Amino acid sequence: MPKQDCKYGEKCYQRNPDHLSKYNHPQKEESEENCAANKKVAPKRSASSQSDEKDKPNTSSSSAESGNMEDIQEEPRGSYESETAELHREAMNNISGKNYMEILEKRIRLSVQQEYDNLCQSNEFIRHKFLVEMPPDFYEFWKFVGTLKNDPSQEKTAGLDHLEKVFQLQLVGPFEFLAERFHGAKMGEPGDYLRHWRFYYDPPEFQTIFVRKNTGIHYGYWRDVPQDKDNLLIARNDSTQGCEFKFIAGNIFDAFLHYLENDFVGTPFTANQVAGTKKAVQKYLSDKSLELPQLDRLQRDRNKRVVAKTFHRAGIVVPFDRKTQMGYRSLPVSDAELMKMLALLERSDIDNGSAKQAVLEKLQPVANAATIAVDECDFGTALEFGIDLFSSGHKELHMLASSVLVPAYSMLSRPQFIAIAKAHMEQRRRELNLSMFEVLK
Numbered sequence: 001m002p003k004q005d006c007k008y009g010e011k012c013y014q015r016n017p018d019h020l021s022k023y024n025h026p027q028k029e030e031s032e033e034n035c036a037a038n039k040k041v042a043p044k045r046s047a048s049s050q051s052d053e054k055d056k057p058n059t060s061s062s063s064a065e066s067g068n069m070e071d072i073q074e075e076p077r078g079s080y081e082s083e084t085a086e087l088h089r090e091a092m093n094n095i096s097g098k099n100y101m102e103i104l105e106k107r108i109r110l111s112v113q114q115e116y117d118n119l120c121q122s123n124e125f126i127r128h129k130f131l132v133e134m135p136p137d138f139y140e141f142w143k144f145v146g147t148l149k150n151d152p153s154q155e156k157t158a159g160l161d162h163l164e165k166v167f168q169l170q171l172v173g174p175f176e177f178l179a180e181r182f183h184g185a186k187m188g189e190p191g192d193y194l195r196h197w198r199f200y201y202d203p204p205e206f207q208t209i210f211v212r213k214n215t216g217i218h219y220g221y222w223r224d225v226p227q228d229k230d231n232l233l234i235a236r237n238d239s240t241q242g243c244e245f246k247f248i249a250g251n252i253f254d255a256f257l258h259y260l261e262n263d264f265v266g267t268p269f270t271a272n273q274v275a276g277t278k279k280a281v282q283k284y285l286s287d288k289s290l291e292l293p294q295l296d297r298l299q300r301d302r303n304k305r306v307v308a309k310t311f312h313r314a315g316i317v318v319p320f321d322r323k324t325q326m327g328y329r330s331l332p333v334s335d336a337e338l339m340k341m342l343a344l345l346e347r348s349d350i351d352n353g354s355a356k357q358a359v360l361e362k363l364q365p366v367a368n369a370a371t372i373a374v375d376e377c378d379f380g381t382a383l384e385f386g387i388d389l390f391s392s393g394h395k396e397l398h399m400l401a402s403s404v405l406v407p408a409y410s411m412l413s414r415p416q417f418i419a420i421a422k423a424h425m426e427q428r429r430r431e432l433n434l435s436m437f438e439v440l441k
Contacts, residue, residue, distance in 0.1 A: 112187070120183045126174045129182075129193035131416040132207060134174055135221070135229045137290075141252040142178050144284045145171065148277070156180045166273055167264050168213040169256075172197040172435070173220075175209060186440045191423035196436040198424055201243040203312060203387055204409075204417035206235060209252070210259060216240035216432055217263050219255050222247070224302075224317035226416035233298055235314060236263075239430070243391040245314040250293035253281055308384040311335070311391035318380035318412060328380030332369045335388075342392045356396055363389075363400060370404045374411060382408035390421070398425045 006023035119125045127133050145159035157179045163169045173196060176182060197208040199218055210219035216239035221232045234249040236258075249255035260274055285292065306315035307328040320327035331338070344359045366385060373381035386405035389397040402425065409417045 116187055117183075120177075120180075123177075125177055125182065129177075129190075130174060130196075130207065131194065131419060132221075132223060132226055133229045135232050137252045138174065138209070138221075139178075140288070140290065141256070142175065144253070144281070147284065148280065164213060166270065167260065167277075169259060169264070170211040170213050171209065172211050173208055181437070185437065188436050188440050190419075191426060192436040192439060194420050194423040195427060195434070197434050198420075199237065199239040199434060200428060200430045201237060201239055201312065201391060201393065202424070203314075203390060204420040204424070205314075206237075206245065209234075210255065212259070212263050214432060219248070219259065222314060224305075226414055231293070231298060231301075233295075233302065239432075243312045243393065245312050247295065247299055247314070250295045250298040253285060253290075254292045254295070257281060307380045309335075310384055311339075311388045316380060316383050316387060318383060320380065326377050328384075329373055329378045331366060331381060331385055333366055338366070338388060342389075342394065342397075345392075345394045345396060359396075360400065363397075367400060367404060371407070374404075374407050377411075379408050379411045383412070390425075395425075395428060398428075401425070 003022060003024045119128055123134075145163065147159075149158045149162035160171050160175065160179050163171060171179075197211065197218070199208065199216060202208065202220070205223055206220050207223070208218045208220040212218070217236070218239070219234055219236050222235045222245070223232060231250070233247045234252065234255040235245040236248045237243075237245045248258045257278060260278060264274070266274055284290075302317065303315075305317045305320075307318055307320050308330075309315045318327055333341075341359065341362045344362075345356070347355065370382040370385040373379075382404040386401045386408060389401035390405070402422065405421055406418055409415065409421070
């Protein structure tokens with residue numbers, strides 16, 4: 001009895017023998033036979049035979065070849081991806097490897113060193129490292145120092161060495177750059193230069209230039225504005241005695257004479273040298289047609305612009321409109337009241353956290369008032385409060401001082417003083433030798 005064709009044809013999924021014996025599956029059987037034939041032939045085909053038969057029109061052969069090519073390509077693709085990943089890992093290892101990093105760091109150091117060496121070739125070094133510019137009398141005094149001790153073997157440092165040996169006077173800071181002591185010296189961080197010869201009570205407005213050796217007595221330029229380099233006053237402070245500064249000269253030559261007359265402790269053997277040096281100063285000024293400015297006049301002019309004396313007694317200067325009273329308002333406490341609050345930090349039990357917190361709580365309303373004053377354009381109030389906290393000398397108040405000094409200096413367009421204050425308070429030291437060269441040894 002002839003078998004009937006299965007209505008599902010090649011799509012039939014039945015494998016039951018009874019079904020297969022009863023129904024025909026011609027297309028399915030043909031397809032399966034072809035597949036079986038292809039499977040038998042494929043393993044026997046060599047690469048050369050595949051190449052020979054590429055162009056044959058035989059459908060089954062083409063199908064088989066196509067299937068085999070996919071199989072052949074499968075392994076190389078995996079190998080390639082694996083190899084690429086390995087190469088990538090090796091490349092990344094090389095980038096982050098020790099040798100590579102050492103080379104990179106060396107190149108960076110060489111680049112920074114080259115920039116530093118180039119900077120040492122001009123006075124731009126002073127502005128770049130100390131964030132201020134020096135007035136004309138500074139450079140004129142350096143020329144004068146060179147006339148005190150002519151020594152061809154030590155042309156740059158002979159004058160400095162002479163002043164230190166005979167008068168115990170060290171010319172520091174920017175003078176050391178002119179003496180080429182920074183040339184070839186170990187480079188420091190930006191803050192190291194800002195702390196260079198910055199004594200414990202020196203506010204950002206003050207820059208040390210003279211130091212009586214091994215003491216806290218030092219002289220420096222006072223700038224109310226960082227960019228100012230004309231008509232600067234010179235102030236004096238003894239860091240071992242406290243935070244008060246006194247203006248002693250309106251010119252560096254006059255400051256040098258003040259030192260010889262007031263701070264230099266001479267002997268009968270140095271009397272002639274002192275007298276001779278004073279004459280040398282007068283002669284140099286006369287030869288150069290230079291005049292010593294009158295301190296009283298300069299101080300009177302500045303006092304007109306001072307809005308508050310502050311604890312360091314030098315006062316602060318900020319823009320102030322007397323008609324609108326805008327620019328400064330008084331703190332809600334007097335200097336005496338503020339000093340009384342700060343005196344609590346000197347108690348013997350101040351190490352107790354609760355005692356410190358009690359002081360900060362008393363100061364907080366004053367800080368709030370200073371902050372409100374900044375919001376209302378009275379920037380001098382915050383500056384006064386911040387300087388008073390700094391001048392008190394209590395490191396516990398550094399964070400509070402920064403919180404009012406930063407916005408005050410910022411709104412007054414004095415960002416250089418922000419950098420100086422931050423660097424100083426990060427490493428504020430009571431030592432007398434405050435040279436960065438000692439720190440970098």
